[in-house]
Amino acid sequence: MFKPVRNRNPILRLNPPQVLAVGFLIMILAGSGLLSLPIASTAGHSMPYLDALFTAASATCVTGLSVLNPGVDLSVFGQVVVLALVQVGGLGFMTVATLIALAFRRRITFRERLILQETLNQHSTAGIIRLIRKVLLYALVIESVGAVLLSLRFSFEMPPGQAAYFGVFHSISIFNNAGFDLFGAIEGRAGSLIHYVDDPLVNLIAMPMILLGGIGFIVIADLLSFHKARRLSLHSKVVLSMTGILIGVGTLVILIFEFTNPATLKPLDFSGKLFASIFQAISSRSAGLLTLDVASMRQATQFFIVLLMFIGAAPGSAGGGIKVTTFAILVGAVLAMIRGKQDIVFFRYRIAPDRVYKAITFSLLSFLMIVVAAVILSVTEHYSFLGILFETTSAYATAGMSMGLTAQLTPFGKLMVIALMFIGRLGPVTLAFTLTPRMDSEPFRYPEGKITIG
Amino acid sequence: MFKPVRNRNPILRLNPPQVLAVGFLIMILAGSGLLSLPIASTAGHSMPYLDALFTAASATCVTGLSVLNPGVDLSVFGQVVVLALVQVGGLGFMTVATLIALAFRRRITFRERLILQETLNQHSTAGIIRLIRKVLLYALVIESVGAVLLSLRFSFEMPPGQAAYFGVFHSISIFNNAGFDLFGAIEGRAGSLIHYVDDPLVNLIAMPMILLGGIGFIVIADLLSFHKARRLSLHSKVVLSMTGILIGVGTLVILIFEFTNPATLKPLDFSGKLFASIFQAISSRSAGLLTLDVASMRQATQFFIVLLMFIGAAPGSAGGGIKVTTFAILVGAVLAMIRGKQDIVFFRYRIAPDRVYKAITFSLLSFLMIVVAAVILSVTEHYSFLGILFETTSAYATAGMSMGLTAQLTPFGKLMVIALMFIGRLGPVTLAFTLTPRMDSEPFRYPEGKITIG
Ligand SMILES: [K+]
Ligand SMILES: [K+]
Numbered sequence: 001m002f003k004p005v006r007n008r009n010p011i012l013r014l015n016p017p018q019v020l021a022v023g024f025l026i027m028i029l030a031g032s033g034l035l036s037l038p039i040a041s042t043a044g045h046s047m048p049y050l051d052a053l054f055t056a057a058s059a060t061c062v063t064g065l066s067v068l069n070p071g072v073d074l075s076v077f078g079q080v081v082v083l084a085l086v087q088v089g090g091l092g093f094m095t096v097a098t099l100i101a102l103a104f105r106r107r108i109t110f111r112e113r114l115i116l117q118e119t120l121n122q123h124s125t126a127g128i129i130r131l132i133r134k135v136l137l138y139a140l141v142i143e144s145v146g147a148v149l150l151s152l153r154f155s156f157e158m159p160p161g162q163a164a165y166f167g168v169f170h171s172i173s174i175f176n177n178a179g180f181d182l183f184g185a186i187e188g189r190a191g192s193l194i195h196y197v198d199d200p201l202v203n204l205i206a207m208p209m210i211l212l213g214g215i216g217f218i219v220i221a222d223l224l225s226f227h228k229a230r231r232l233s234l235h236s237k238v239v240l241s242m243t244g245i246l247i248g249v250g251t252l253v254i255l256i257f258e259f260t261n262p263a264t265l266k267p268l269d270f271s272g273k274l275f276a277s278i279f280q281a282i283s284s285r286s287a288g289l290l291t292l293d294v295a296s297m298r299q300a301t302q303f304f305i306v307l308l309m310f311i312g313a314a315p316g317s318a319g320g321g322i323k324v325t326t327f328a329i330l331v332g333a334v335l336a337m338i339r340g341k342q343d344i345v346f347f348r349y350r351i352a353p354d355r356v357y358k359a360i361t362f363s364l365l366s367f368l369m370i371v372v373a374a375v376i377l378s379v380t381e382h383y384s385f386l387g388i389l390f391e392t393t394s395a396y397a398t399a400g401m402s403m404g405l406t407a408q409l410t411p412f413g414k415l416m417v418i419a420l421m422f423i424g425r426l427g428p429v430t431l432a433f434t435l436t437p438r439m440d441s442e443p444f445r446y447p448e449g450k451i452t453i454g
Numbered sequence: 455m456f457k458p459v460r461n462r463n464p465i466l467r468l469n470p471p472q473v474l475a476v477g478f479l480i481m482i483l484a485g486s487g488l489l490s491l492p493i494a495s496t497a498g499h500s501m502p503y504l505d506a507l508f509t510a511a512s513a514t515c516v517t518g519l520s521v522l523n524p525g526v527d528l529s530v531f532g533q534v535v536v537l538a539l540v541q542v543g544g545l546g547f548m549t550v551a552t553l554i555a556l557a558f559r560r561r562i563t564f565r566e567r568l569i570l571q572e573t574l575n576q577h578s579t580a581g582i583i584r585l586i587r588k589v590l591l592y593a594l595v596i597e598s599v600g601a602v603l604l605s606l607r608f609s610f611e612m613p614p615g616q617a618a619y620f621g622v623f624h625s626i627s628i629f630n631n632a633g634f635d636l637f638g639a640i641e642g643r644a645g646s647l648i649h650y651v652d653d654p655l656v657n658l659i660a661m662p663m664i665l666l667g668g669i670g671f672i673v674i675a676d677l678l679s680f681h682k683a684r685r686l687s688l689h690s691k692v693v694l695s696m697t698g699i700l701i702g703v704g705t706l707v708i709l710i711f712e713f714t715n716p717a718t719l720k721p722l723d724f725s726g727k728l729f730a731s732i733f734q735a736i737s738s739r740s741a742g743l744l745t746l747d748v749a750s751m752r753q754a755t756q757f758f759i760v761l762l763m764f765i766g767a768a769p770g771s772a773g774g775g776i777k778v779t780t781f782a783i784l785v786g787a788v789l790a791m792i793r794g795k796q797d798i799v800f801f802r803y804r805i806a807p808d809r810v811y812k813a814i815t816f817s818l819l820s821f822l823m824i825v826v827a828a829v830i831l832s833v834t835e836h837y838s839f840l841g842i843l844f845e846t847t848s849a850y851a852t853a854g855m856s857m858g859l860t861a862q863l864t865p866f867g868k869l870m871v872i873a874l875m876f877i878g879r880l881g882p883v884t885l886a887f888t889l890t891p892r893m894d895s896e897p898f899r900y901p902e903g904k905i906t907i908g
Binding site: 257298299300302303304307330333334337338353356357358360361362364365368371374375376378379384385386388 | 711752753754756757758761784787788791792807810811812814815816818819822825828829830832833838839840842
C-alpha cells in the first residue's frame with residue numbers, strides 16, 4: 001500500500017513492520033547476549049545460551065513465558081535487562097502498531113496517502129514525532145502512577161527499597177502486558193500474583209493497568225478527548241464493548257467452572273472468588289499474570305482460557321492474539337449470516353467486505369499456525385495435548401501463561417516457542433500492513449464458477 | 455430462497471431440509487423403539503432406552519459412534535434395524551442433499567427458480583423422481599457389487615451364510631460411511647477392520663467404496679458421463695483434487711507420525727504400513743472404520759485426525775464435516791490473501807464472494823458448535839481433553855471414530871452426543887438451503903465504518 005520512497009539508506013527503505021522486525025531481532029540478540037553473561041544469573045555461572053535467547057525473546061515480545069524463574073534465577077542485572085526489553089519492546093510495538101492502525105483508518109485520498117507515505121518512510125514529519133511523543137507520554141504517566149501505587153502496597157510487607165523496585169518492575173510488566181514477575185524470589189511464595197488473589201488493592205491497581213495496556217493507544221486517546229468531542233469513534237466503541245462483553249462472559253464462565261475446585265476458587269470467600277474470576281478474565285487475554293494456578297484448573301476452564309488468549313487484546317496495544325476487533329467481525333459475520341443479512345453492522349455502521357475478508361483470513365492463518373505448531377510439538381514433547389495447545393496459543397498470542405510445559409520444553413520445543421512468539425508478535429501487524437488486495441494490478445478476472453458447500 | 459407454495463397439507467408445506475429433519479426424527483424415534491425391545495438385544499432383556507436412542511440416532515445419522523458393541527450386544531433383529539436405519543438414513547440424506555446442491559448450482563433465472571420451487575415443494579415433477587431413481591440405482595449397484603466381493607472375501611474364514619450376511623452388512627455400512635461393524639462378534643477379535651489392517655483384498659474393496667460414498671452423487675454422475683462430455687464440472691474438479699490432496703497429505707502424516715509406534719504401524723511390513731496409512735487417511739474424513747486402534751495412536755496423529763474429521767467428505771454425499779469444497783474455499787481465501795489477490799480462483803474460475811462468505815461463516819459456526827460442546831463435556835465427563843474434542847468432532851462431523859469416550863459417556867454426555875450427531879447431520883444442509891442474504895429485503899444500508907484489525 002505504501003510504496004516506500006526510494007532512499008539511499010537501506011534502513012530507511014524498510015516499511016514500518018520491517019523496521020519493527022529488524023529492531024526486535026536486534027533487541028532479542030543483544031538481550032540474549034547480555035542475559036548469557038555470568039553476571040545475569042544468580043547461579044554464579046552463565047545460563048545456557050538457548051535459555052537466554054528464550055528469555056530475551058519472551059521479554060521483547062512481551063509474552064512472559066519463561067524457562068527460568070526470573071525472581072530466583074536472574075540477578076538484578078538480569079532482571080533489569082528483562083525489564084528494559086519489556087519496556088522498549090512493549091512501547092516500541094505499541095507505537096508502530098498505532099501508526100499502522102491510524103494509517104489504515106485514515107486512508108482515503110491520494111493526498112493523504114502521499115502524506116502518510118512520507119510520514120512512514122521519512123521519519124521526519126512533525127506528525128509522527130508528535131504521535132510517538134504522545135504514546136510515550138501516556139505510557140510513562142500510567143506506568144509511574146502504577147509504580148507508586150504498587151510500591152506503596154508492597155511496602156506493607158517488604159523493606160522500602162525492595163518495595164520500590166518491585167513496584168517499578170511490576171508496573172512496567174503489567175502495563176506492557178508482559179507477564180513477568182519477581183514473586184518467585186520471596187521464600188515459599190508461588191509465582192505471579194497468586195499470593196494476592198483476594199487482595200483488593202493489588203487487584204484494583206493491576207486490573208485497570210492491564211486494561212489500559214490492552215485497549216490500545218487509539219482508544220485511550222479517544223477516551224481522553226471524549227469530554228471535548230462528546231463521541232467515540234466506531235473503533236473505540238467496538239473495542240470497548242467487545243472488551244466489556246469478553247470480561248463479563250469470561251468472569252461468569254471462570255466463576256462457574258471453578259466454583260467448587262479446591263485448588264482454585266473453593267477456598268476463597270465470595271468477594272475473593274469474584275476478584276479471582278474477574279482478574280483471570282482480564283489477564284488471560286494477554287497480560288499473562290495469574291492470581292489462580294492455571295495448571296490446577298479444570299480442563300473446561302483451561303480450554304476456555306485458550307479461546308480467550310486466541311482472541312487477545314486490541315490493535316495498537318501491547319497485547320496480542322487475533323484482536324477483539326477481528327473477533328467482533330467474526331461474531332458479526334456469523335450473526336449476519338444466521339439472520340440472513342447482507343451487512344455486518346456495528347453501531348449503525350456497516351463493515352466493508354474487504355475488512356471482513358481480511359479479519360477472517362487472518363484468523364484462519366493464526367488458527368493454522370497454532371494448530372500446526374501444536375501437532376509438531378505433540379510429536380516432540382511429552383505432555384498432554386491440552387497443555388501443548390495452551391502453550392502454542394499462549395506463545396502465538398503473546399499471552400504468557402502456561403500449564404507447565406514451558407519449564408519442560410526440549411531444545412527443539414524452545415526454538416519452536418521462540419519462533420511462535422516472534423511470529424505471533426510481528427505477523428499480525430505485518431499482515432495488516434501488507435495484505436491488501438492489489439485491485440488495480442490484476443489485468444483480467446476469471447469468470448465466476450459455482451461449487452457447492454455445506 | 456424457495457418460498458414454499460402455500461399448500462393445505464402441512465407436510466407438503468415443509469422445505470426439503472425440514473422434510474429431512476422430520477423424517478430423521480421419526481426414524482430415530484421408531485428405531486429407538488424397536489431397539490429397546492427385548493428381542494433386539496442378546497442379553498435376554500431390553501437395553502436401557504437411552505442406549506437404544508443413541509444407537510438409533512447414530513445409525514440414522516450414519517455416524518457410527520456406539521455405546522454398545524453391535525456384533526455382541528445386538529441380536530440379528532437389532533442388527534437389521536441398525537442396517538435399515540443406515541440404509542434409509544444414508545441414501546435419504548444423499549438424495550435430498552444432492553437435490554439441494556443441484557438447486558444451488560443451477561439457480562440463475564426466475565423461470566428456473568419457479569421450476570425448482572415446484573420441484574422442491576410439490577414432489578411431483580418428473581425431474582425429481584428421475585433424480586431419486588438415479589441416486590438409488592447408483593447406490594444399490596455399488597452396494598451389491600461391494601456385498602458380493604466382501605462376502606467372497608469373508609467366505610475364506612467363515613461359513614457361507616455368515617459370510618453373505620457380513621458381506622451385505624458391511625457393504626451397506628461402508629458405502630454409507632456409517633462406521634458400524636459386526637467384528638466384535640468374532641471371539642478374540644478387535645472391533646472394526648483392525649484384523650484386516652494389511653489384508654489387500656479388504657483394503658482394496660473398502661477404500662473405493664468409502665470414496666464413492668463420500669464424493670457425492672453429483673461427482674459420480676459427472677464421472678460416469680465423462681466419456682461423453684469430455685470435461686468435468688468445476689465442482690467435480692474441486693472435490694476430486696481436494697480429496698486427492700487430503701488423501702496424499704493424510705497418508706504421509708499418518709505414516710510418519712505412527713511409523714515407530716509399536717501399538718499401530720511398527721509391527722507391520724512396509725506394504726502393511728502403507729495400506730494402514732492410506733485406509734486411515736480415507737476413512738477418517740467420514741467413514742469411521744478403523745484398521746488401526748485410534749486410542750493407541752500418538753497425540754499428534756489423533757489431533758490430525760480431528761482436523762480430517764472436521765473437513766469431512768463432499769456435499770451431497772453420505773459423509774459429514776464442513777465438506778472438502780468448503781475447506782478448499784478456506785484454503786483459497788488464505789492463499790489469495792497472502793498473495794494479495796482479490797479473487798479466489800479454482801481451475802480458471804473465480805468463486806463468488808457470497809459463496810466464500812457462506813463457506814467461512816459455516817466453518818466458524820461448526821467450529822463454535824464443536825468447541826462449545828467440548829467445553830461442556832469437559833465439565834460433565836472425566837476424560838482427557840483431546841479425547842473429548844475427538845468425540846465432539848466425530849459426532850458433529852458424523853465421522854464415527856472414538857478414542858474411547860463413547861463407551862464411558864454419562865447420561866448427559868450421551869444426550870449431548872446424540873444432539874451433536876443430529877445437528878451435525880442436518881445443520882449444514884439446512885444452512886446451505888436457508889442462509890442466503892435477503893438482499894432485496896433491506897430497505898436501506900448503513901454507511902460504511904472503519905475499524906482496525908490485526
Ligand atoms: K503477555
Ligand atoms: K461415519
